Amino acid sequence: MKRTALVGHLDASHQNQTVTLQGWVNRRRDLGGLIFIELRDRSGIVQVQVEPDSPAFAEADRLRAEYVAEVEGRFQMRPEAQRKGGLADYEVIASRVKVLNAAKTPPFELDKGGEVSEDLRLKYRYLDLRRSDMQRALLLRSKAVTAVTEFLDAEGFAQIETPMLTKSTPEGARDFLVPSRLNPGEFYALPQSPQLFKQLLMISGFDRYYQLARCFRDEDLRADRQPDFTQLDMELSFVEQDDVLELQERLLAHVFKKVLGHDLPTPFPRMSYHEAMDLYGSDKPDLRFGSRFVDVTELFRGGEFKAFASAQTVKVLVAPELTRKQIDELERVAKQNGAGGLAWLKRDGDGFTGGISKFVGGIAAPLIEQTGVEQGGTLLFAAGEWKKAVTALGAVRLSLRDLFDLAASGPRFHVSWVVDFPQLEFDEESQTWTYMHHPFTAPHPDDVALFGTERQGEMRAQAYDLVLNGFEIGGGSIRIHDPEVQAKMFSAIGFSEAAAREKFGFFLDALEYGTPPHGGIAWGFDRLLMLMSGASSIREVIAFPKNNRGADLMAEAPSPVEDAQLAEVGVAVRGER
Numbered sequence: 001m002k003r004t005a006l007v008g009h010l011d012a013s014h015q016n017q018t019v020t021l022q023g024w025v026n027r028r029r030d031l032g033g034l035i036f037i038e039l040r041d042r043s044g045i046v047q048v049q050v051e052p053d054s055p056a057f058a059e060a061d062r063l064r065a066e067y068v069a070e071v072e073g074r075f076q077m078r079p080e081a082q083r084k085g086g087l088a089d090y091e092v093i094a095s096r097v098k099v100l101n102a103a104k105t106p107p108f109e110l111d112k113g114g115e116v117s118e119d120l121r122l123k124y125r126y127l128d129l130r131r132s133d134m135q136r137a138l139l140l141r142s143k144a145v146t147a148v149t150e151f152l153d154a155e156g157f158a159q160i161e162t163p164m165l166t167k168s169t170p171e172g173a174r175d176f177l178v179p180s181r182l183n184p185g186e187f188y189a190l191p192q193s194p195q196l197f198k199q200l201l202m203i204s205g206f207d208r209y210y211q212l213a214r215c216f217r218d219e220d221l222r223a224d225r226q227p228d229f230t231q232l233d234m235e236l237s238f239v240e241q242d243d244v245l246e247l248q249e250r251l252l253a254h255v256f257k258k259v260l261g262h263d264l265p266t267p268f269p270r271m272s273y274h275e276a277m278d279l280y281g282s283d284k285p286d287l288r289f290g291s292r293f294v295d296v297t298e299l300f301r302g303g304e305f306k307a308f309a310s311a312q313t314v315k316v317l318v319a320p321e322l323t324r325k326q327i328d329e330l331e332r333v334a335k336q337n338g339a340g341g342l343a344w345l346k347r348d349g350d351g352f353t354g355g356i357s358k359f360v361g362g363i364a365a366p367l368i369e370q371t372g373v374e375q376g377g378t379l380l381f382a383a384g385e386w387k388k389a390v391t392a393l394g395a396v397r398l399s400l401r402d403l404f405d406l407a408a409s410g411p412r413f414h415v416s417w418v419v420d421f422p423q424l425e426f427d428e429e430s431q432t433w434t435y436m437h438h439p440f441t442a443p444h445p446d447d448v449a450l451f452g453t454e455r456q457g458e459m460r461a462q463a464y465d466l467v468l469n470g471f472e473i474g475g476g477s478i479r480i481h482d483p484e485v486q487a488k489m490f491s492a493i494g495f496s497e498a499a500a501r502e503k504f505g506f507f508l509d510a511l512e513y514g515t516p517p518h519g520g521i522a523w524g525f526d527r528l529l530m531l532m533s534g535a536s537s538i539r540e541v542i543a544f545p546k547n548n549r550g551a552d553l554m555a556e557a558p559s560p561v562e563d564a565q566l567a568e569v570g571v572a573v574r575g576e577r
């Protein structure tokens with residue numbers, strides 16, 4: 001028998017018609033001699049009623065949860081006035097039932113799938129994926145792929161694949177290595193991104209490239225990270241930064257419209273890295289709510305409170321009334337993020353109580369005026385070296401958001417650009433300069449002259465990040481296309497020519513054969529989908545993810561391999577297994 005409809009597509013046009021449906025038994029209930037089957041397919045659930053004298057009864061009686069069944073019957077819709085909004089509003093009165101396959105009792109009730117331990121869901125992922133939440137998330141993802149593809153195809157982008165077995169690529173994470181059997185003792189690296197290959201494609205003249213690229217980074221995992229993940233990777237020739245940003249805005253707006261029917265206002269606001277850090281303490285500020293820092297460095301300069309009197313920066317965050325317990329908790333957050341402590345004040349009339357109040361008698365009035373703190377409200381301070389102070393206070397700002405649900409008052413989606421990242425960053429641990437984005441990012445044309453000078457830390461990069469609700473969902477840059485500038489960049493980050501050649505020699509060679517000006521960006525596709533679908537983890541938008549210990553609990557990977565297999569690839573395992 002052929003299926004005549006998906007259950008979710010049954011509507012008034014099927015009234016009183018005989019339909020044939022196929023799917024899984026979501027639930028079976030026996031009531032007053034009748035059997036009620038909830039039949040589920042990818043489009044939804046419909047209730048099937050089997051009457052005791054029906055020829056279908058004996059077969060229907062065999063059905064259990066997750067059996068696969070075919071049902072033929074008459075579709076009935078209650079008149080609109082009698083509908084109660086439940087499954088019983090639409091029913092199929094079975095005339096024939098066929099068990100297509102039996103199923104073992106599932107290890108968890110699919111209806112309650114969201115509530116059981118995630119490890120159990122991941123072990124039986126194929127069952128977990130039957131749940132409507134997961135189906136919805138992955139179908140949303142599929143729609144997003146279609147939206148991206150249709151947009152970029154229309155814009156003249158070519159979709160080109162780049163290798164999985166390759167050499168280390170420069171994203172600064174640890175590589176996953178793959179031993180080579182044919183070249184014993186040698187290893188491929190899985191790509192951390194297609195960065196070099198997409199730049200080579202520009203050198204080859206493809207002009208506009210994109211790829212939904214799998215990337216591999218061996219890092220510690222978090223809710224929004226996976227060891228293998230998907231980027232929407234793009235690169236364009238003969239463009240400047242504004243061209244890239246403008247196209248990305250249209251692309252993201254198209255995806256939101258197509259997938260969610262949501263209008264994203266364009267252009268997206270742009271903020272420099274310095275401003276983002278200075279006002280919000282983050283290079284991916286959540287702008288769904290305000291709570292900007294107020295700078296009170298000058299107010300405290302040379303004053304009574306010695307800890308602030310000579311600080312490079314004193315920033316304050318205005319918070320609602322807080323309990324001592326809440327302040328302690330926020331102080332813990334500040335300390336975890338590099339602050340020595342969290343000074344605070346509570347507004348009381350024309351002055352302050354608590355915290356550091358005995359030191360601020362003389363400046364209470366300007367402090368109230370500059371911060372606008374309300375009666376009973378709290379001021380939270382971070383002071384010291386600029387970046388350290390703002391970073392710690394930025395973390396406190398996010399805790400306040402979570403504590404008071406501050407983002408709820410803002411738009412559902414807030415997208416912005418952070419631009420003008422520093423070209424170089426000083427790494428305290430190794431006491432060396434390093435790249436902030438990657439070593440192929442072009443500096444701002446006005447700043448190139450600063451390479452190798454004392455002021456090279458001030459150089460701005462032509463790099464940009466796309467930020468959605470406080471998450472970085474994309475990052476990219478205009479690239480260096482001039483071999484001389486590339487050489488300066490390597491020398492600034494202490495890469496000898498020999499070291500650079502060993503790592504990226506093929507790329508440096510290519511750069512000398514007529515490289516067009518070019519730039520691009522990559523989106524963290526999983527992270528974007530997580531935010532679009534309102535999920536709390538990227539695992540909810542990936543069909544077969546790893547857990548937060550990097551394990552695939554279903555396939556049981558990673559796993560030991562036979563000694564013979566190791567010998568074949570010339571690898572020995574050291575120490576205990």
Ligand code: ASP
Pocket residue numbers: 171192193194195234475476477520521522
């Ligand atoms: N390859 C970069 C990354 O993975 C993105 C880019 O610069 O286009 O972050």
